[in-house]
Amino acid sequence: MRTISPPVGLPALNETDLVGQVARRLTEAIVQGRLPPGSKVVEAGIARELGVSRAPVREAARLLEQQGLLVANPRRGFFVRQFAADDIDEIYDLRLCVERHAAVLAARNLTAETRDMLRRQIDVLHETADLDDPARQVEEDYRFHRLICEIAGNRRMLRLFDDLASELRMVIGLIGRLYDDPHEIARTHEPVLAAIEAGHPERIVAHVDYHIGHAWREVGRLVREIPPWPAAAK
Amino acid sequence: MRTISPPVGLPALNETDLVGQVARRLTEAIVQGRLPPGSKVVEAGIARELGVSRAPVREAARLLEQQGLLVANPRRGFFVRQFAADDIDEIYDLRLCVERHAAVLAARNLTAETRDMLRRQIDVLHETADLDDPARQVEEDYRFHRLICEIAGNRRMLRLFDDLASELRMVIGLIGRLYDDPHEIARTHEPVLAAIEAGHPERIVAHVDYHIGHAWREVGRLVREIPPWPAAAK
DNA sequence: CAAGTCTAAACTGTCGACAGTCGGCGATTA
DNA sequence: TAATCGCCGACTGTCGACAGTTTAGACTTG
Secondary structure (H helix, E strand, O other): OOOOOOOOOOOOOOOOOHHHHHHHHHHHHHHOOOOOOOOEEOHHHHHHHHOOOHHHHHHHHHHHHHHOOEEEEOOOEEEEOOOOHHHHHHHHHHHHHHHHHHHHHHHHHOOHHHHHHHHHHHHHHHHHHOOOOHHHHHHHHHHHHHHHHHHHOOHHHHHHHHHHHHHHHHHHHHHOOOOOOHHHHHHHHHHHHHHHHHOOHHHHHHHHHHHHHHHHHHHHHHHHHOOOOOOOOO | OOOOOOOOOOOOOOOOOHHHHHHHHHHHHHHOOOOOOOOEEOHHHHHHHHOOOHHHHHHHHHHHHHOOOEEEEOOOEEEEOOOOHHHHHHHHHHHHHHHHHHHHHHHHHOOHHHHHHHHHHHHHHHHHHOOOOHHHHHHHHHHHHHHHHHHHOOHHHHHHHHHHHHHHHHHHHHHOOOOOOHHHHHHHHHHHHHHHHHOOHHHHHHHHHHHHHHHHHHHHHHHHHOOOOOOOOO
């Protein structure tokens, strides 16, 4: 009913929940770097391109703002978030703090079923490692960590993890390559799971620290290496 | 219309920010129990009552949803959040996890200036304790804890704290009374600050645990005592 | 009298329009 | 030539309207 031929690219949206769809599309565009950090997100432009009105776009933008992908300047509009090295530090610092706790709680709640889910996810990580698909690899990585948060059983913690992950997805997506050998990444999950299965809090914390600390250092290094983001167009 | 070059100072408050104002009004109404948990928030109703259109109300509602004061049911509207005992546990569990870390970081960053700010805030807590104004007391309490997060220097951690605090404000506002003697509350902040000044991580964690754990137990007890919220009208 | 059905009112999701604001660019002035 | 002013276009904030969906209530039926 709407949709009078979007000028460029993207096929129009039709299903219900436009906000969600617009949010997903925007997220894609940002993570893929089509909307580079610092660039302005013009409501009307996105709306026209997707064949919807500005209202859903606005709400979607608010959503992405909350997720940390956009920043809003009153009366000036939304801009794609720009990350600096200290953002990486903040994200990983918080992530470490939370995931340590999550892993300990997960160990406490672990059942045969949830344990198997974690094991299976590590298998998936190994399988994915052969695909040479960084985005996918990162996704499966997060799925493992997310599982731990789920098993921990604190919904707010899970949401926090999702928010942090969404920021990291963007950073890593923009970096464009993985910070390490995929198989190596997959392997370093194993001692974490082992510690959780053993249920020894100190060992859990130690292994989570090692695992996440590793990623922290590597991502931090890459961000510092390629500091001026791809193209802060417009 | 716009202020022509404000000489010095800071008058330029965006009073044209309807969304912010609506959000504040809504928050007030919720915390004061005028919009009881479970009740429906009708966009048009709020809009008419505040003399604005539905658009700003919608955006404000999304904001409160992110803060955890409202829940959105697609096609059904927004409802005032209902808290159960396990929500309290989730909030405090996360809060404890984060504030432990924040306090340790704050100790690391502590300067004479920030230390004085913390001391002064404890004084304020004592002064406020005589006012018999629970809401105010809670506010000053959070200001102390918020300061610690600020000093810790992780913006994302600060935002997380603010979100959790906003949920707790609502819960405690609805409980309608404090969970303890205000002076007692004020006093229990002192060992936390002392530990931070001493800069001894284990002691910091121990005292934060004690302090927040106390609030956790007390709030949890009250919530369990008065479980069916005031009036889930409409 | 309980359960189910149908209808009307109430609301949400979405849209297009309009006014005010912001930023850029060229003209103006020293 | 550099700095300032003012205008113009572009964009955001807000509004009222409309269509489709949900809800409440009257009405029917077993």
